[in-house]
Amino acid sequence: xxxxxxxxxxxxxxxxxxxxxxxxxxxxxxxxxxxxxxxxxxxxxxxxxxxxxxxxxxxxxxxxxxxxxxxxxxxxxxxxxxxxxxxxxxxxxxxxxxxxxxxxxxxxxxxxxxxxxxxxxxxxxxxxxxxxxxxxxxxxxxxxxxxxxxxxxxxxxxxxxxxxxxxxxxxxxxxxxxxxxxxxxxxxxxxxxxxxxxxxxxxxxxxxxxxxxxxxxxxxxxxxxxxxxxxxxxxxxxxxxxxxxxxxxxxxxxxxxxxxxxxxxxxxxxxxxxxxxxxxxxxxxxxxxxxxxxxxxxxxxxxxxxxxxxxxxxxxxxxxxxxxxxxxxxxxxxxxxxxxxxxxxxxxxxxxxxxxxxxxxxxxxxxxxxxxxxxxxxxxxxxxxxxxxxxxxxxxxxxxxxxxxxxxxxxxxxxxxxxxxxxxxxxxxxxxxxxxxxxxxxxxxxxxxxxxxxxxxxxxxxxxxxxxxxxxxxxxxxxxxxxxxxxxxxxxxxxxxxxxxxxxxxxxxxxxxxxxxxxxxxxxxxxxxxxxxxxxxxxxxxxxxxxxxxxxxxxxxxxxxxxxxxxxxxxxxxxxxxxxxxxxxxxxxxxxxxxxxxxxxxxx
Amino acid sequence: xxxxxxxxxxxxxxxxxxxxxxxxxxxxxxxxxxxxxxxxxxxxxxxxxxxxxxxxxxxxxxxxxxxxxxxxxxxxxxxxxxxxxxxxxxxxxxxxxxxxxxxxxxxxxxxxxxxxxxxxxxxxxxxxxxxxxxxxxxxxxxxxxxxxxxxxxxxxxxxxxxxxxxxxxxxxxxxxxxxxxxxxxxxxxxxxxxxxxxxxxxxxxxxxxxxxxxxxxxxxxxxxxxxxxxxxxxxxxxxxxxxxxxxxxxxxxxx
Numbered sequence: 001x002x003x004x005x006x007x008x009x010x011x012x013x014x015x016x017x018x019x020x021x022x023x024x025x026x027x028x029x030x031x032x033x034x035x036x037x038x039x040x041x042x043x044x045x046x047x048x049x050x051x052x053x054x055x056x057x058x059x060x061x062x063x064x065x066x067x068x069x070x071x072x073x074x075x076x077x078x079x080x081x082x083x084x085x086x087x088x089x090x091x092x093x094x095x096x097x098x099x100x101x102x103x104x105x106x107x108x109x110x111x112x113x114x115x116x117x118x119x120x121x122x123x124x125x126x127x128x129x130x131x132x133x134x135x136x137x138x139x140x141x142x143x144x145x146x147x148x149x150x151x152x153x154x155x156x157x158x159x160x161x162x163x164x165x166x167x168x169x170x171x172x173x174x175x176x177x178x179x180x181x182x183x184x185x186x187x188x189x190x191x192x193x194x195x196x197x198x199x200x201x202x203x204x205x206x207x208x209x210x211x212x213x214x215x216x217x218x219x220x221x222x223x224x225x226x227x228x229x230x231x232x233x234x235x236x237x238x239x240x241x242x243x244x245x246x247x248x249x250x251x252x253x254x255x256x257x258x259x260x261x262x263x264x265x266x267x268x269x270x271x272x273x274x275x276x277x278x279x280x281x282x283x284x285x286x287x288x289x290x291x292x293x294x295x296x297x298x299x300x301x302x303x304x305x306x307x308x309x310x311x312x313x314x315x316x317x318x319x320x321x322x323x324x325x326x327x328x329x330x331x332x333x334x335x336x337x338x339x340x341x342x343x344x345x346x347x348x349x350x351x352x353x354x355x356x357x358x359x360x361x362x363x364x365x366x367x368x369x370x371x372x373x374x375x376x377x378x379x380x381x382x383x384x385x386x387x388x389x390x391x392x393x394x395x396x397x398x399x400x401x402x403x404x405x406x407x408x409x410x411x412x413x414x415x416x417x418x419x420x421x422x423x424x425x426x427x428x429x430x431x432x433x434x435x436x437x438x439x440x441x442x443x444x445x446x447x448x449x450x451x452x453x454x455x456x457x458x459x460x461x462x463x464x465x466x467x468x469x470x471x472x473x474x475x476x477x478x479x480x481x482x483x484x485x486x487x488x489x490x491x492x493x494x495x496x497x498x499x500x501x502x503x504x505x506x507x508x509x510x511x512x513x514x515x516x517x518x519x520x521x522x523x524x525x526x527x528x529x530x531x532x533x534x535x536x537x538x539x540x541x542x543x544x545x546x547x548x549x550x551x552x553x554x555x556x557x558x559x560x561x562x563x564x565x566x567x568x569x570x571x572x573x574x575x576x577x578x579x580x581x582x583x584x585x586x587x588x589x590x591x592x593x594x595x596x597x598x599x600x601x602x603x604x
Numbered sequence: 605x606x607x608x609x610x611x612x613x614x615x616x617x618x619x620x621x622x623x624x625x626x627x628x629x630x631x632x633x634x635x636x637x638x639x640x641x642x643x644x645x646x647x648x649x650x651x652x653x654x655x656x657x658x659x660x661x662x663x664x665x666x667x668x669x670x671x672x673x674x675x676x677x678x679x680x681x682x683x684x685x686x687x688x689x690x691x692x693x694x695x696x697x698x699x700x701x702x703x704x705x706x707x708x709x710x711x712x713x714x715x716x717x718x719x720x721x722x723x724x725x726x727x728x729x730x731x732x733x734x735x736x737x738x739x740x741x742x743x744x745x746x747x748x749x750x751x752x753x754x755x756x757x758x759x760x761x762x763x764x765x766x767x768x769x770x771x772x773x774x775x776x777x778x779x780x781x782x783x784x785x786x787x788x789x790x791x792x793x794x795x796x797x798x799x800x801x802x803x804x805x806x807x808x809x810x811x812x813x814x815x816x817x818x819x820x821x822x823x824x825x826x827x828x829x830x831x832x833x834x835x836x837x838x839x840x841x842x843x844x845x846x847x848x849x850x851x852x853x854x855x856x857x858x859x
Contacts, residue, residue: 317712344808344822377712377824378806437706438699440641440672441665444634447627450662454737463744467751474755 021046021107025114027100033122034095037064037274040117041087042103048073051107053086060098061090061119064187064242064274091242091276092121150177151245153223155238155277163285165300165331166394167364168228169200172241172277175211175218182270183246184223190239194232194284196333198357198364200225227364229300229331233286240276247273287392291399295338299391301330307387307404315412316379322372324387324404329365332357337370341385347375376411383408496533500526500597504590511586517578519586523593524571527564530597534604544568554604564596630661634669641669646676664693668700675707681803681825683707685857688801688828692794692859695732711826715845731786736794739787746783749776797858800841802827807856809849813838820849829856 024043032038040056050071055063066088073082092098100117157170174184189197206221223243230236249271287300303326310321326335332355342348349372357366376382384407393400454460503526510519532542535550547568551561571589574581581589637652650673656666667690674682687704694700720728734742750773757769792798805825811818813835823829823843833840838850 344819345806347822377822435702435706437672437675437703440638440669441699442635442638444631444663444665446663447630447656447661448663450657450660454740457737457741459741460744463741463748467744467748470748470755471751474751474758478758 021051021105021112023105023112023114025103025117027117027119030118031120031122032092034092034276034278037089037091037276038119039087040066040090040100041085042105042114043083043085044105045081045083047107048080048082050084051105053084053105054103056088056090056100056103058090058098058100060094061092061100062188062239062242063088064091064276065089065244065272089274091240091274092119093239094237094279095121095123097121150218151175151181151247151273151275153241153243153275153277155241155280157238157280157282160281161283161285162230163300163392163394163397164230164233164287165298165334165392166229167301167330168195168230168282169363170226170228170238170280171222172224172226174206174221174223174243174245174275175213176221177216177218179219180248181221181245182248184275185244186224187242187244187274189226190241192228192238194236195228195230195238196331198227198229198359200227200359227359228282229334229364230282230284233284236282236284238280238282240279242274242276245273245275246270288397293390293399293401295388296390296392296399297336297338298334299330299336299389300334300394301328301332301391302393302395302400303328303330303335303389303391303402305387305389305402305404307407309384309407309409311409312407313410313412314376316376318375320374320376320409322374322384322407324370324372326368326370326389327366328391329361329363330391332364332366332368335368337368338387338389340372340387342374343382343384345376345378345382346384347377349373349375376409379411379413381408382411493533493535496530497601499533500530503529504594504597507590507593511583511590514583516581516586517575520571520575520578520581520589523589524568524575527568527571527593527596527600530600531604544572551600551604556600556603560596560599560603564600567592567596630656630659634666638669641673641676644676646673649673650677662693664690664697664700667693668697668703671700671703671707675703678710680707680710681801681857684711684826684828685801685803685859688799688859691732693735695735695790707826712824713827715827715843718845731789734786734790736787736790739783739790743780743783743787746776746779750780798831800829800831800839800856800858802829802851802855803857804855807851809841809847809851810838811849813840813850817850821847823851831856831858 022045024041024045026041026043028039028041029036038061040061042053044050044053053067055067066086068087069084071082071084073080090100098119098121100119102114102116104114105112152175154173154175155170156173157168159168162168174181189199202224206223208219208221211218211220224241226241228238247270249269287298306325306327308323308325314320324337326337335355337351337353340348352371354369354371355366356368357364374384386403386406388401388403390399390401392398449456503522507519507522507526510516510522528542528547531547531550535554537546537550544565548561548565551564556564567589571593574585574589633652633656637649637656640646640649640652650670653666653670653673656662657670667686671683671686671690674680674686684704684707687700687707690697690700691704753769753773753776757766757773760766760769802823802825806822807824808822809820811820827843829841829843831839832842832848834853835850837853839853839856840848840850841856842848
């Protein structure tokens with residue numbers, strides 16, 4: 001049996017299977033006010049192995065409670081059936097005709113898909129259709145209903161038209177008619193998309209006052225105070241805040257004589273109700289462009305800036321601490337230190353920043369500290385200029401510039417520079433810390449003109465010239481020897497004298513051994529061979545006639561020509577009768593041959 | 605003929621005498637400055653060492669001693685500059701390297717150089733084994749050996765002789781090729797002023813060679829920089845960590 005407002009949607013089961021799922025999706029109401037919630041239930045039957053059930057997918061509703069699960073097993077006539085119910089309590093985020101999107105459930109490689117559910121959401125206070133009897137509704141709804149139990153949550157902003165970055169304080173009050181709220185707890189803070197949210201501390205025992213609303217007297221309890229800082233301009237919406245209330249609900253009773261007896265607290269029960277506030281529409285104005293400083297970084301509120309420096313007299317390389325403190329109220333999280341305009345003679349390290357947000361007052365305030373470590377790298381007086389901070393003051397509706405003080409730092413020279421930098425040295429350098437420089441070199445060896453080129457070095461020319469000479473000579477000799485080897489006449493010409501001398505020596509030996517024939521042959525060969533070699537001819541077959549022609553062509557004077565030819569003629573005669581010649585004659589021939597060769601060697 | 609020879613001999617002797625007397629004079633000044641240094645009269649010693657430079661002469665020990673003098677006078681920029689110059693002359697001198705390291709410890713800027721691959725570090729050490737003159741001397745000698753082995757190869761007849769000549773020729777030629785790269789690197793180091801030392805107490809680096817341009821960073825005395833460009837009294841520099849900027853040329857000394 002399902003409830004009267006059941007939107008049953010028996011989902012599609014295609015084909016015939018052994019385990020056929022029946023999935024129903026329904027809500028308990030289709031028309032609600034913005035302050036109410038609905039119960040969204042998914043019921044699965046037809047299996048004992050229940051698939052996972054996803055939460056309702058809808059941007060129009062937020063889940064304020066759930067999922068709650070209940071399962072049941074029945075055995076009727078031996079047949080076992082089981083069912084699973086999964087419920088969520090949903091709160092609408094806006095008014096109008098809203099749709100809860102279908103859900104998809106996967107089971108045994110099949111996908112079951114529901115149909116969308118339409119919900120009409122009315123404004124707060126609008127009459128809603130009477131609630132149908134719940135019957136055997138399996139999921140009792142802990143729903144916020146002002147009409148039902150006389151409880152509602154009201155969000156009260158201090159203003160709904162602000163500048164971007166300006167604080168909006170929203171106070172949440174719980175209204176209830178009777179003293180029927182036992183406890184409450186925060187269920188969900190607003191998503192606050194487009195806002196930076198800051199929480200004010202809330203008391204566990206809120207102050208309770210009475211207030212008349214639409215002619216009805218309510219108890220009013222201040223539950224929560226939140227600060228919202230819009231981060232963009234335009235019409236923005238603040239989501240509802242949701243709380244869980246433990247509400248006392250009287251038990252149903254019949255008209256009996258015992259009514260009075262049972263109508264006391266002992267017979268009352270409590271239920272948990274989720275109560276949501278109404279959404280708030282906020283008009284966020286952009287910051288004015290007129291008068292906006294170039295260095296403005298989006299800080300909105302009311303601030304002051306102060307600067308402190310740990311000392312005004314220091315030594316070169318000694319670290320200083322420069323601290324800036326920005327204090328005030330506004331969007332403290334948006335504060336960023338403007339870039340420092342420090343002289344380049346100061347080495348500046350990344351600042352250490354800290355932020356303290358104070359939410360105990362009427363407005364969000366805080367302190368932001370920036371601590372810079374700076375090291376003066378030069379001696380003298382260094383000016384640390386004033387630092388300015390620009391912000392937009394929404395109260396005055398104009399941009400304001402605050403300025404810190406400036407400093408003049410006296411930097412004295414460093415005495416022991418190595419010690420001062422000891423922490424920055426490597427291991428090898430630390431080993432040298434206690435050592436001193438090595439002594440000067442006493443010997444200068446040799447002096448060089450400044451920028452003297454290497455070509456001015458004697459060894460450069462000596463070695464390279466020697467190399468060139470050796471290379472040149474070697475190549476020349478190789479060339480020359482190659483030429484001689486290839487040219488026989490040239491070889492003969494070059495070796496004519498030495499060969500003639502060798503023949504003379506052989507003739508001399510033959511004379512001593514009294515081998516006259518051989519001696520005469522050697523003398524002839526020495527002279528004719530010399531002449532033939534000098535003219536590149538073969539000595540064999542060179543007769544008296546050829547010698548005469550050769551010498552005449554060479555321009556040998558007549559006297560020498562006659563002497564040469566005469567000697568050769570005598571030699572020819574002697575060679576026909578060598579035995580007739582004695583040793584003295586042979587020696588005379590030898591001497592004559594030498595003389596003729598001497599004279600010839602000078603002219604040919 | 606005899607007269608000409610006589611004039612030539614007299615001229616050469618005169619030249620030799622001038623060179624020798626010049627050298628003796630410089631030695632005397634050098635020794636005098638050394639003595640002043642030993643007596644802790646560093647300013648006077650610096651003046652005399654500088655007078656040698658002003659006469660147009662230099663050598664490794666002179667730069668080394670100048671580095672020592674300026675170290676004692678706490679002029680760290682000049683000390684580093686002259687130690688760096690001395691390194692050009694005496695790349696293997698341990699004294700120079702140690703004193704340069706000590707001087708660098710006194711500089712303010714500790715710029716972290718990007719890590720160097722160990723092979724590149726070995727390569728740099730290898731190049732520093734010799735000056736450019738040293739590398740060239742060995743290359744010239746190897747060239748002589750190449751020529752000799754080539755000539756021997758041509759004229760020697762026995763087979764074993766040709767094998768030896770070939771081997772010597774190949775080894776010498778390889779040696780020359782091996783030395784060519786370090787010689788080139790040393791040549792660039794010694795004859796090109798690619799590096800400099802900041803001599804001013806501090807120098808503000810600008811984005812452009814103009815005083816009004818954006819200030820980028822401040823470097824201090826003794827920092828070694830690489831010279832990239834020059835433009836009307838400004839020099840574009842690069843630090844070992846890659847930062848670039850323009851500084852006035854009078855703030856640096858070229859190595």
